[in-house]
Amino acid sequence: MISALLNYNYLQNAFMAAILASIACGILGTIIVEKKMVMMSGGIAHTAFGGIGLGYFLRVEPIYAALVFSLLSALSIARIQRQAQVMPDVLMGMFWPLGMALGILFIYLTPGYPPSMSSYLFGDILTVSRGDLLVMALLDILLILTIVGFYHLLQAYWFDEEFSMGLGLRVLLAEALTYAMIAVTVVVLIRVVGIILILALLCAPPAFAHFFRSDLSGIMGLSVMAGALICLGGLCLSYHYNIPSGAAIVILSVLVYTSTALCFRPGLHHPNK
Amino acid sequence: MTAGKMAVELENVSAGYGSITAVQGVNLAIEEGSFTGIIGPNGGGKSTILKLMLGLIQPWQGKVRIFGREPHYFRHLIGYVPQAASSNRQFPISVRQVVLQGRLAGSTPFFHRYHKWDHQIVERCLTRLDILDLANRQIGQLSGGQWQRVLIARALVVQPRILLLDEPTSGLDASSSSLVYELLQELNQELSIVMVTHDTIAISSCVKDIACINYTLHYHGEPDISPELVMQVYGCPVDLIAHGVPHRVLGQHGGMQ
Numbered sequence A: 001m002i003s004a005l006l007n008y009n010y011l012q013n014a015f016m017a018a019i020l021a022s023i024a025c026g027i028l029g030t031i032i033v034e035k036k037m038v039m040m041s042g043g044i045a046h047t048a049f050g051g052i053g054l055g056y057f058l059r060v061e062p063i064y065a066a067l068v069f070s071l072l073s074a075l076s077i078a079r080i081q082r083q084a085q086v087m088p089d090v091l092m093g094m095f096w097p098l099g100m101a102l103g104i105l106f107i108y109l110t111p112g113y114p115p116s117m118s119s120y121l122f123g124d125i126l127t128v129s130r131g132d133l134l135v136m137a138l139l140d141i142l143l144i145l146t147i148v149g150f151y152h153l154l155q156a157y158w159f160d161e162e163f164s165m166g167l168g169l170r171v172l173l174a175e176a177l178t179y180a181m182i183a184v185t186v187v188v189l190i191r192v193v194g195i196i197l198i199l200a201l202l203c204a205p206p207a208f209a210h211f212f213r214s215d216l217s218g219i220m221g222l223s224v225m226a227g228a229l230i231c232l233g234g235l236c237l238s239y240h241y242n243i244p245s246g247a248a249i250v251i252l253s254v255l256v257y258t259s260t261a262l263c264f265r266p267g268l269h270h271p272n273k
Numbered sequence B: 001m002t003a004g005k006m007a008v009e010l011e012n013v014s015a016g017y018g019s020i021t022a023v024q025g026v027n028l029a030i031e032e033g034s035f036t037g038i039i040g041p042n043g044g045g046k047s048t049i050l051k052l053m054l055g056l057i058q059p060w061q062g063k064v065r066i067f068g069r070e071p072h073y074f075r076h077l078i079g080y081v082p083q084a085a086s087s088n089r090q091f092p093i094s095v096r097q098v099v100l101q102g103r104l105a106g107s108t109p110f111f112h113r114y115h116k117w118d119h120q121i122v123e124r125c126l127t128r129l130d131i132l133d134l135a136n137r138q139i140g141q142l143s144g145g146q147w148q149r150v151l152i153a154r155a156l157v158v159q160p161r162i163l164l165l166d167e168p169t170s171g172l173d174a175s176s177s178s179l180v181y182e183l184l185q186e187l188n189q190e191l192s193i194v195m196v197t198h199d200t201i202a203i204s205s206c207v208k209d210i211a212c213i214n215y216t217l218h219y220h221g222e223p224d225i226s227p228e229l230v231m232q233v234y235g236c237p238v239d240l241i242a243h244g245v246p247h248r249v250l251g252q253h254g255g256m257q
């Protein structure tokens, strides 16, 4: 594998993609898990499929269309939720399939032979291009800058929205940033694990890190590392046994989490149980 | 006490959530320097009144004024202690980080860093509440009473002129409660306090006036309540006197108003 890594371009790309994906999934996954937004993120991920379809329909690069589309839908979901006070679960129950439906519709409307969607749905880390890597790297930098730049505001919003509002902090800004970051993360991860499998990669590393660390930045750091190991491990499995990379990564991540959870005695180490 | 100047004014305020009306036609004026206890049954609208004062919810009708202006002008002058049960105690954050958040009032969010004096104020408040040794604990590792004190510390580091507390001593043992009440009375020298409470000891020993809220304001004045008023507010006779505490609450001679 090492020599292959040195010789083959596509493996080098896959390696880089794994690292870049783990940065996004580790940091944002932590927020999603701790702020209990898992289902919300699943919904936002699936709206990205509408963007992919729109990209094919308009003949622009699907990943760019997905970025714009999921940013817009994430922000409108945030807005609808605040104004209409619907239950997030219900909202997701509609937006989740809506994204898929729009994707299917756009692809149906696109003239010519329908493109294969499986690499967007299930991810294919071995076909990541230089262009994809560039997009992923830029989005990662954007995420890190946003988190570092607004850390105290964001932390206050994530922890206690009501108190932050009472202090006069810019809660709406924090909310918009959070939702936008989730949308960006989804786009970073699409090429690696695909829309349908994203949730596992968002949940498993932070949940794993939560066993060992109990401060927000510590959990973020550790889940980036865990995410990197899981993605690289999945890449190895995928390369060696010639199995789909998205599936390998997801199965590995769930295995890592559950085996840790079983080995760890909850109550002895876990601070919240 | 600087009598006359109003810290908080509610003028014919009605408010609620969605289709639920929580409070209706409330007129309440709280002077600067006062220590007001808000009492009333569960669901009576006490927390709603505090949220109106903070500007967290907008009144459907009527006006809320803080120092004569709309609440959002003076948010940095209000310290808020929410009902302890409402917070997400699973969140990975330390006591110090939570209390520091009180120092964020009025800051610019981009690349914000806490200053040295922010940390000093936090240390002072933690010391005052006797929880300095817990500063680096995760909040999930605190007892209910310790967590309540963290919430009070976070409101104090704002350095407010008005302190709004929502049941600050629920879940505290007797000695911690009296610690909190002593502290509040000391703070009351410098700032106005509005406290929602079910604690009869507080009503009889430390507040200067009480407001009884159940859907609407039934009474505001001296902490002396007649049995008729209790019937009116709670719908049944409630013993508001704690054993062994001087009778200030339930006037024995009946109708006080």
Ligand SMILES: Nc1ncnc2c1ncn2[C@@H]1O[C@H](COP(=O)(O)OP(=O)(O)OP(=O)(O)O)[C@@H](O)[C@H]1O
Residues within 6 Å of the ligand: B017, B018, B020, B021, B022, B040, B041, B042, B043, B044, B045, B046, B047, B048, B049, B083
């Ligand atoms: N977020 C909310 N959504 C809908 N209704 C609410 C909400 N919060 C409170 N209510 C309703 O408003 C009314 C007043 O509630 P409020 O929380 O102000 O009562 P409270 O006096 O603080 O009660 P408690 O002593 O139990 O804290 C209640 O009827 C309640 O059902």
Ligand SMILES: [Mg+2]
Residues within 6 Å of the ligand: B046, B047, B048, B083, B166
């Ligand atoms: Mg309440």
